[in-house]
């Protein structure tokens with residue numbers, strides 16, 4: 001049975017620490033390597049190797065709040081911060097949900113399918129809007145993402161030998177195609193659940209017409225910043241990682257410095273079974289930096305640490321050299337707590353296109369040339385037609 005647990009207001013799992021793939025995969029190997037095999041390392045799963053246990057991790061001596069004060073004396077760098085979002089104030093005041101441990105899996109069988117939000121033949125993924133029908137969750141929206149995972153080289157021979165059925169579809173001369181039915185342990189479907197899902201989550205996954213926006217610094221201050229402060233996704237899941245309330249055993253690397261430190265963890269999108277779609281995120285310890293727009297030269301040491309230490313950690317844990325990594329920030333991000341994406345160069349990761357991804361090395365160079373670079377230049381990004389931010393740009397006559 002599953003317990004009626006609040007998994008966070010508007011956040012993915014909101015710190016529940018639940019492993020979403022325990023929902024469908026009996027081995028529960030999402031992100032944990034259990035039974036997954038680690039072909040690039042004969043020893044323990046790389047995600048665990050060398051990861052500092054909370055006990056071994058030196059306690060930060062300074063608070064991230066002191067970074068904010070240090071930043072605040074730098075004039076415009078502080079201005080870029082703006083007033084604190086309402087939600088953030090509520091979370092700090094203890095109003096936000098966090099921390100609780102969810103022990104039971106999500107009740108997938110009790111989900112009533114409302115609609116298919118999006119489906120992608122190329123990515124072999126489908127995004128569903130469902131409603132939990134069990135008495136305790138009656139009428140609560142959920143987003144469920146089902147995604148076929150890449151093949152794992154070391155399991156391919158098992159697939160050939162242990163398939164349960166092979167049905168001929170067609171044959172023509174030397175060519176033939178079949179339906180192969182693999183055994184359950186070789187037919188994993190990566191499943192991601194957002195529950196309870198907000199309207200904003202539903203919008204995020206709904207296929208929509210998109211438009212390019214060219215945002216000046218004035219637009220940012222007058223349109224985007226007020227919007228972020230009133231609307232953005234909860235970032236409780238980020239605080240849970242930073243405070244080791246969730247995903248603590250998945251940490252690949254940590255620099256505990258409250259001003260220039262960060263935590264590197266496997267991204268939600270990566271099941272860690274194969275390197276082809278390697279995806280990690282670095283979450284900074286300090287809390288007042290929302291996005292690229294807030295960055296000034298003051299943040300260069302932090303960004304350099306992420307670039308340098310992140311690359312070292314990835315080569316150490318996964319054997320992937322820095323020259324095969326795409327390391328970048330999103331603008332606009334979905335979550336306004338600065339984070340950096342690390343993806344395999346050969347992987348066409350969602351969000352790595354020119355209208356969204358900003359290479360970290362370029363960001364550092366830009367800031368070194370001009371501390372106010374990101375408070376001066378216009379930035380381009382795509383918005384879906386039904387997004388509130390798009391409507392705000394429309395109302396302001398900027399689209």
Ligand code: M7G
Nearest residue numbers: 012237265266267268269281330333334335351
């Ligand atoms: P983003 O650029 O803010 O937005 O990136 P995007 O999701 O539109 O790309 C946030 C990144 O954090 C994404 O790559 C997410 O897959 C990842 N992410 C989101 N959540 C809620 C979690 C989580 O709970 N744990 C981990 N490890 N990654 C997450």
